[in-house]
Amino acid sequence: MKALPLIVGFGGINAAGRVSMHHSYRRLVQDALDETRMAATWQDLSTLMGTTNRQAILDGTLIRRIEAASHFDPSAIPNQNKANLSNANGFNFELKRRQLPDPLPAGWTVVGESAGQVQIRVDGDMPVLVPGSFASKVSSAGSLPTGFDPSSYYNAAHHPRGLQLAVYGASDAIQSMGMDWSSVLERVRPDQVSVYAGSAYSQLDQAGLRGLYQSPMTGSRITSKMLPLSLPEMSADFVNSYIINSVGNTGTNVGACATFLYNLRQGMADIQSGQCRVAIVGNSEAPIVPEIIEGFRVMGALAEDDQLRQLDGSDIADNRRACRPFSANAGFTIAESSQFVVLMDDALALECGATVFGSVGEVFVNADANKKSISSPGVGNYVTMAKATALARAILGDAGLARTFVMAHGTGTPQNRVTESHIFNEVAKTFGIQHWPISAIKAYLGHSQAPAGGDSLTAALGVWAEGLIPGIKTIDHIADDVHRSNLDILMDHKAVGDQGEGMDGALINAKGFGGNNASALVLSPNKTLELLRQRHGQNALDGWQGRNEGIAAAQADYDRRTRENGLKVIYSFGQAVMDETDVSMNREQLTLSQFATPIDLPQHNPYLD
Known part of the structure; x- marks a missing residue:
């Protein structure tokens, strides 16, 4: 049997706040949660933003007008x-x-x-x-919470904002596991770790490509860091070199707005094949810069202020409702985000007592074939969604398939509302699904490009913590051209049990420029535990449960400390550095001084044995 990739940690930050322990998710559904269930999240946001004023916290999160203090003044x-x-x-x-x-x-x-x-x-x-x-014709964005400055968490001199967010996000995800990373490395070989992380658009602020290209024309000097720190895979490089001290598999896949799911597929495949036992997967993007916004705007992709005024018949652009998936809309809203998840193979997770937040059934990727425009949607997403739904049926059965929901790409563009709804509706009809719940959290967070699938995935995990599928609260109707005979496009939060026990799985959908389509099947914690019982037996599960008690306590302690004092970022620059004197080898093994376990070298011809 293939190893089952379990989600044992997740973290990062987006416009709703810190991702780990479901805090950013709770901000999305806060209007449906009582004060007791929201208390920890309000505390976390207060520490993150440096204010105890509840209204300031509400106003300074989610999609809103671009703030000059953190980005630029859109009016000048x-x-x-x-x-x-x-x-x-x-x-x-x-x-x-x-x-x-x-x-x-x-x-x-x-x-x-x-x-x-x-x-x-x-x-x-x-x-x-x-x-x-x-004055920019676009003034809305899914900015990180007001007052949050990623450069203040470590010595981030001359690092582009996207890399600063990667350090924050990966640190949050790793610590959310409730176990020291060193204890994980003690159980695996040094080469049994994979890191797949990057960005779709590289680093585009003044410390990155923007500065590299503008400096000669503005009388400034190109620095030695601008070019290397702008490489798309640099997020993975930072994680390996400064956060986890890894010599394992590494890199990034780039698939425009589907990039996170592309990387998730790579990490999942490494675990399934035995290439690794732990995979850290993520993306970080910081595209709220004037040139990127203007580039998307002239493509006709973004919701402009005048268009928002026209939609509402108002003299004022409603920045908070700039993104309106599956309704009367004008374009997407750009956003920044850092999203990371930690995957383990099921045997290692049981051995460690790791908390099981869910599991990745599969990620399907398919292209669009011939098309009239490189940016227009095509047929590939029918293939990915049909495959993911068929696999959900194979694993969960027809009854379980009816207990799934979809986290739509849901960009808020007129074209997306028609094409994506048609895909979902046709798949639902084919598989006999009635009233398939459809959520689209870009309504709250905006479109973060590469990490967008991660925004959806971590929000889906929140459904199994608080029991609410986020509704699309920025809309007041479904557009007439939306296909929905078999869909339940949620305009309000949908209750699915105290801890989401009414849902057995989620399908995460992502569509990217150029024909990059990806759909992932994520199984609920309960269904994942059922699979573990079938694969390993009740005794193994009982042993895991006992070990998990300490892990859960450590996770709660990490959350408490972070809520009270802010995240303690992991950033080990220049520590435990190895050179040629730290390497020893023979024909069977290679040993590194910083790792207790040697790396086995291939001994057999894999194409004949």
Whole structure:
């Protein structure tokens, strides 16, 4: 049998707050939870945001107007405009000697010099760039909670924001397991760990590619970190080098907005095949920068303020309701997020006593084939959703399949509401599903690009903690062109049992530019434990339960400390560094000084034995 990938930890941060222990999920459904069930989440957000004011916490989370303090002022974005200065008598001006271009531009002549200043004569016209500003037509985004600064959690000098979020997210996920990482490494070989993490758009702020390309044109200097720290897989590199000290499998898959599920598939496949026993999977994206917003806007992809005003017949753009999946809408809302999950094979998880938050049944990835536009949807998502649903039926049976729900890609664009609803509806009809619950949490969080599937996955895990499937509270009707004869597109939170026992599984859907489609089947904790009982027997499960008591207590303690004092990020720069003197080997094994267990070297021809 294949190893079963169990979800034993998860963490990160998005517009709703810290992800671990279901805090960001609870912020989504807070209007349906009483004060007792929300108390820990309010405390966590208070610490995260540096305020005890409840209204400030509510106003400073989820989709809202872009805040100048953390990003930029959308009403005054700096830019430069080309101009051509003309004067019949030419131009005379002074420059500091060190500011003098070399070689001189055409028409420039140095006519004098004194005290480090040079006098310049320009004959003819002079092209210049004139500083100015413009108001963005898009002012909404799924920004991280107001007051949260990822660079304040560790020595993050000159790190792009996306990498800062990766350090925070991976640290949260690893500590959420309730066991020291060193104790995990004691049970596995050093090469039995996989890390798949990255970004879809690289690092795009001033410390990354934005600075790399803009600096020569703005008179600034390119630094030694801008290029290397912008590589798409750098999130995985940071996790390996500074957080878990790993020499295992590593990399990232990039599939536009389906990237998280692509990486989840890679980690899952490594565990199923025995290539690894633990996989850390995640993505981090920080795309709330003016150039990216403008790039998406000119594609017609984002909801502009004027369009929101028209939808509401109002003089004011409702930033809070910028994203309206499956309703009258205008475009998606960009967001930032960091999402990480920790997977273990089932045998190791039972041995460790790890908490079981669920399991990954499978992730299916299929392309769109020939299409008219690279950005338009195609047929691939029919394939992924049909496969995921068929597998859910094979594992859960027809009755169990009826007890599943869908976390839609649900971007809030007019095209998505038609195409994705048609996919879901046709699949539901084919498999005899009536009133299939459909949730779309981008209504609250916005579209974080690469981590978007992670936003959906961790929210789905919350359903099995509090028993509520998040409704789409930003809409007041379903659009007429939405297909829904067999769907229940939730406009309000749906209660499914105290701890979600009414749902046996969730299907996570993601669609990306270029024809990148992915659909994942995630099984509930209860169904996962049933599978473990069938695979390992009741005695093994009883032993696991006893060991889990200590793990659960450690998780509760981690959560309490983090709520009270903030997250203690793991970042071990320059510690336990190994070089050639730390490596020893023979023909059978290779040993590293920092690891007690050696790495076995291949001894047989796998294509003949």
